[in-house]
Amino acid sequence: MTSKELIQQALLHRETNQIPVDFGATSVTGIHVKVVEQLRTYFGLEKKPVKVSEPYQMLGEFDEELARIMGIDTVGLTPRNNMFGFPNENWKEFLTPWGQIVLVPEKFITTSDQDGALLMYPEGDRNAPPSARMPRDSFFFDTIVRQEPFREEELTPEANLEEFGFITNEELNYWKKQIEKIAGTDKAVVANFGGTALGDIALVPAPFMKYPKGIRDITEWYMSTIMRQDLVRAIFDRQTEIAVENLKRIHAIAGNAIDVVFLCGTDFGTQDSQFCDVDTFRSLWLPYYKRMNDWIHQNTRWKTFKHSCGSVRPLIRSFIDAGFDILNPVQINAAGM
Template sequence: RKRVLDAINHRQPDRQPVDFGGSAVTGMHVSCVAALRDHYGLEKRLVKVCEPYQMLGLIEDDLKETIGIDVTALMSRTNMFGFENRDWKPWTFNGLEVLVPEDFRVTVEPEKGGILIYPKGDRSACPSGHMPKDGYFFDSIIRQKPIDPDNLDPEDNTEQYTLLTDLQLDAIEADARAVNTGEYAVFASLINTALGDIAFVPGPDLTDPKGVRDVAEWYMLTASRPDVVHKIFERQVEVGIANLEKIHAHVGDAIDVLFLCGTDFGTQTSSFCSVKTFDALWKPHYAALCGWIHKNTTWKIFKHSCGSSERFFESMIEAGIDIINPVQCSAKGMDPKMLKAKYKGRLVFWGGGVDTQQTLPFGAPEEVRKEVLERCEIFSDGGGFVFNSIHNVQAGTPIANMVAMFDAVKEFNGRGN
């Protein structure tokens, strides 16, 4: 825990801290977790799918210790499809048997053979996720009803943003006590403040979503009706701060890092909007959330944004964001040396350790080793870096490359850095 706290406070830690499994954007596909457990000869057990949307696997303490993880997750008990991770049962896909929650209820498409999953496990509702035959994760199914662009009700797009109940708060407090041992840094993903996140716009957790639920329609809405978007964001922030107040009253400083939002602003070569639009539409709402957090807690604020996102970093820093992820160095304008030189001491890089689009899945182990060592050398100087791959480790990644990644971090630490 101290190692992570040093890094995120821009102090040189005793060695390079590592996160895998701390959040839904810093994890591993369940098949990768299973492969690592087998490789290291750990106790034979089925791996739990802790995030069914992306089919991420739970990294338990024995594997954490083996591969050198410094972070533990404090996640909502409810996943992105709106049902709780409890009452586990076996399920097999692509020849791998895993454990899924009781309300993980699916059907198979009669002709194509794809898998359909249902919000809140309710098969009477329209399915909200689809995994192609022989696929490895789910995509959202768009379920938008006809809308009148001139008569939109912002309330229709805020139905999943609700105040936490006493029962939910008691569960958060119990979970925080369980993970807050002092051994690991606590990474919390507890509230939905996803301001325009394309993973949440379709409402995969809702049985009967209202409002604008098509991703393309949403992006057009940000340009055509910013007044409506502002009202949606204002409601999200209002509920978000109210819930943060309740959570803080229950857990206090047990949280070290808070996942704020997963909205992507970068593409491979450009961005989804201009900095001017970001500053006008998103920045005030991020600033309101971050302002409350920094005024009332010791938590550091984690923001996820894929792709060519550097153009937004100054605005994010001004809004109060402390940590950026996944640091997609392969995207345009995301050179690691430039990023470290420009933002050293001002922004923590959580990720960027190895490319998950090319190097990790398709390179040789020595190429993985070389890239990991280079990234650690660049980003670790003066702290401000938590090692993670660039987004989740995907299914099909060779076990030799995953092992090479972890071995390279250990090699770097062994150099006395």
Template sequence: MTPRERVIASLGHRETDVLPLDLGSTLVTGIHVSSLHKLKVALGLIREDEPVKVIDPFQMLGEVDDELRKVLGIDTVPLFPPKNFFGFENADWKPWTFFDGTPLLVPGKFNTTPDANGDIYQYPLGDTRFPPSAKMPRDGFYHDALIRQKPFRDEELKVEDQIEEYTLLTDEELSYYEQESKRLYEETDYAVVSSGVPGTNLGDIAYVPGPALPDPKGIRDVEEWYISLMTRKEFLKEVFSRMTEIGLENLKRFHQAVGERIQVIVISGTDFGSQHGPFISPSLYRELFKPFHKKINDWVHQNTSWKTFIHTCGSIYALLPDLEEAGFDILNPVQISAAEMDPEKLKEEFGKDFTFWGGGVNTQTTLPFGKPEEVKEEVRRLIETFKKGGGFVFATVHNIQAKIPVENLLALFEAVNEYR
């Protein structure tokens, strides 16, 4: 099987020659630049002084290139948007040394100048004339969103303010997607995974503060947003309704540009779970999110061959029946360390409903703090559990984080290729 055939078969719940492997096809199945650099050095792909590229400045994720794909046996390739989390292009690369000494290449508009305390700030659109929208503390590993919410009264809230960043795809963006999807589909045999289009990602808390907006208006504070799920339901229904209209139009335009050259599209990255249970009740999900999710997924399934991908962290067992009814095909990150997220129970009860994309190793404890043999054993056990009958693409639980021992990184991929 080719990598693309392998992923397609697994998405169809058919067993494959070897288990499909993903690393880096999405911004929730990636690897932190520090860990990526250590891994590539250990594999002999680069020297200690050679840099790796930052493709997601917010989470500081690194570029998984073709050379690494071939060495590890990765089956996927990303179709990323033309602009990153902060609204500027990953272009005009420049060198920068990370706090921990990792040599990097960052986009030209990535701010590398620290303030007096040594902190690094990023700016909307990469434009320092605007107030910063994120901060990476000195010696940190990631950016934290900065809350820039202005005081407001409920009667002043406007739907158009709340969805300012969700715009229709432009001719320039569609041309980019057409050309890039052709390149990935025709020049590689990997499964092509799209990060999605503006308007479908209802309530994704990473985007609520408006990191790419020079002057965000509306509800932009994280705590206030979660409170609003209960106190401003009717307003949020209007917001989600309008977002869905934009999302559906963008899906139509996107489909015209890429056709069937992609296999997977990320529809939602909204986290509905905490470590111990869902953030929201099933009844609130049914009221606020499910009708819109179903409308979006239905359009995809009625008009394309794509499979729809939802990323939602935490303990979401109680929400799984509703997510299935809403039409999601793929569940990520399969946070096996959270309450009620037992791998065997998930596979037995929902293995025919979802493709589990993730759940391959516990990134909270085992990968960062376990011994290499413990990493290998956990990978073996989880592959054995999830692989049966297809419907499983191996990925770690969320991104591979910083400060992972290189011995554990090597053990992870050695085990994947031994047991896949």
């Protein structure tokens, strides 16, 4: 049984001869670049700088050799631009604050603030305000909230929809090339097409945009899910409309080459509870998740993947009702998990 067949069988809830393994196919199943280097050393692999495949969390790339040794059953497809709005290309060496030499994209450009923290710039443009900060003793970046002042009566859905648009021919060509690269693979293909995460708090502040508008402050966004539900629904409704149309266009070129779509990484759990109650989730999020999941299940063979940190046991029934096939609840030490 190939890795692809193994995961397909598991997702059909059929008995398999082993547990499927995914490390590195998505931004929520990755491993820090420091640990990836340690794994390479442990397995006696060539000592070389590890590529930072996802710079926001400083996740390391699993090359084919390491993936084979670890028995990884997946291969991931990711958007052209990363969390800071620039492509992972034209690699260069970079010395991390913890003393590791890694490979980072050409536009991975940092400066230091007065406390010795690293500052990261959206699209690699130092003329724009920095959008993320890595404290001196940290191992990953934290978002810098860049909330512009606003008047309540002037808030519009369009401001928070600036980053969501219909897929361009250039982007379709990018996905076509990515799909061609994995043609014939015996691993399960996990794709993150982007644009389908509803209110993901890692994305709301838009660290990939130079001058984001709308509600970008984390506290304001969470308050909006209670105080401005009509506004949030309008954002989700339009975002879902765009997402479904984009999925249609991608499916036209990808077909059944994709096994799993990473649809959403919005966290609904804290260490001890949930960010919202079940009724709020079912009213505010579920209808839009269901529209995306329903289209996928009615028109493709793809399975859908939902990530959430925290204590989400009370919401699992609702995740199922929303149509998700896979739940990635990584915080197993949270209450009830």
